[in-house]
Amino acid sequence: MKVTFPHMGNAYIPIKALLAGLKLDVVPPLPITKRTMELGIKYSPEFACLPLKISVGSFIEALEQGADTVLMAGGWGPCRFGYYAQVER
Structure with a gap:
């Protein structure tokens, strides 16, 4: 299982550490870019x-x-x- 989560400012740092501490394979969110916005606008x-x-x-x-x-x-x-979570599903 490779887990990701939303990028919410610096909160990604402890979330990543928590998931790694649970021995999960973490795919941390990338910094938000223009492409991130374009994808979100397209699919939301x-x-x-x-x-x-x-x-x-x-x-x-x-x-x-x-x-x-x-x-x-x-x-x-x-x-x-x-x-x-309901909308993103």
């Missing part, structure tokens, strides 16, 4: 917010690098973050 619903589009683009790039499992948090709250 039109109504989606910019952070969702960035995470979709980031996941696509990680899948291209060999990731086969995506780790995404969810939950309830004031923004749509809790719904990302």
